[in-house]
Amino acid sequence: MPALLPVVQAQSQLLALARPLAIENVPLAAAAGRWAAADIEALRTQPYADLSAMDGYAIRFADLPGPWRVIGESAAGRAFTGEAEPGDSVRIFTGAPLPGGTDTVLVQEEAARDGGRLSLAGEGPGHRGRNVRRRGLDFSEDDLLVRAGDRLTPAVLALLGTAGHGTLPVRRKVRVAIAATGDELVPPGSLIGPAQLPETNRLMLAAQLADLPVELIDLGILPDRQDALEAAFRAVGADLLVTSGGASVGDHDLVQPALRAVGATIDFWRVALRPGKPMMAGRLGGMLVLGLPGNPVSAFVTTQLFVRPLAAALSGAADPLPRTRRAVLGEPLAPNGDRTDYLRAEQRGGAVFASTIQDSSMLRTLARATCLIVREPGAAAAVSGDSVEILDIA
Incomplete structure (x- = not known):
């Protein structure tokens, strides 16, 4: 049995497999x-020219305190085309270019106009260039x-x-093929027989990728038969194949044997995280392959940590990995074991609270979560008020 791969190392190995896709305009x-x-x-x-930042009058600062002659008007899209001489002013509106010969705007609240004559009615601009957005600002x-x-x-x-x-x-957009495996799975909303289960991992994964530039190819629910899996995998034309379920080593976990049978290489399998340990990564020809656990919480967490970053890397992202931040813990936590733990948690009143139930099949707990508390291997017990690392989730 291969040793568990640390999360950071697994992410690094996975991203090393990614080659950005072709460029399009x-x-x-x-x-x-x-x-x-x-x-x-x-x-x-x-701005393409010196523009007025206010409604008012374009003047020459050296002409203060006035008075001035009003010789025209400048508005956005209708510039004054003449040249202001000393003692001239031009009525101007926000976004309009300053006429030649002016360098400052006297705001209209500090101006008094009597026909073609303008005088100062306030303190006026304090310096040359006041109320002007300079060209190239x-x-x-x-x-x-x-x-x-x-x-x-x-x-x-x-x-x-x-x-x-x-x-x-x-x-170009990443073509992502998604498949679920398991004889017990049926589409959501179907009549459910004995020992059957609605399959929602594909739905969840697609929603987790919705903000990324991907084109999804739904391969549906594949049966626990190696011949069927091999046929499906051979027929896929995608940049990335993501499966859920069948990634472990049980008698019905046939994804890895089927991939190997059609020529795939497995780059790593089993990662030191909880939940999601049996995750697998490999290549099939020019297509990358990620085998996610079937448990829904494990599938969700591994999608956040591996599928999303890989899709972003294929899309050319310079920094594809999710970023954590610090938060205040609102309740005690027990010491952590030998794997990086991702605890489903809620943020309330400025603190984060981990759910009391962290089983990897509990969707209700996941649905309430707003973040994952990240606990490194061997982390000591924590108390309320401690600073913890969290990963925000949608």
Whole structure:
């Protein structure tokens, strides 16, 4: 029996197998949630000119305290095209370019206008350039805005659109095939006979991947027959095959023998974590394979720790692994054993509370959880108020 592989080592070995997929250029809206496949620079300068940050009057600071002649108007999209001379002012609106010859904006609350004559009605701007957004304040043409591997979040998409981009380079979507194995499994909502069980791991896994750029291929529920498994695995055309169930060593755990029979290599099997120890990773031709345990909580946790990061890495993410944070423990915890433990927990009143039931088949406990408390092998007993490491879950 192979030794248990530490979680960090298993993640490292798994990500070493990932080769980012081919690059494609997609419209901005289609790039949401994906990762940049190349460094991206600004194609234009923003603001493109000195712009007014307020409604008021464009003036020359040296002309204070006035008065001024009003010679025109500048609005966003309708710039004043003339040149202001000393003593001139131009009515200006937020976002409009400053006319030539002006350098400051007198806000309208501090201005008094009588026809074409403008005078100061307050303290006025305190320095040259007041209430002006200078050209290039946000970015300049050729500035590096996004690095390859950065996530294309809503704000980043807005930045790149403003920088002049209409399409972006990303990795193509990951084709992920999902299969459940087990003669006892039936689709949710079906009539359930003796010793049968609704199969929900595929549904759960698909939902866990919903925010990633993947195309799902549902292989359905596969029977506990090696010939059927071999036939299904041979026919898969995907970048990643994920199975649930049948990954251990029982008489009916046939996923690993079936994979080997069709030419797969197993890179590792059995990881030092709880829940999810019997997880398996390998390759079948150009396709990566992850065999998850059939217990639903184990499947959920291993998807968070391995499936999601692998899909992100194939998509070109520079930092695909989930990140933990510190939180205050709200109740005592017993000493941990020799595996990294991921306790289902809830966050309440600024603290985290582990469920009293941590069995890997308990979906009700998982459904209430908002995070996983991560306990390293051999961790000492903890008391309420201690700082613990947690992994947020959706």
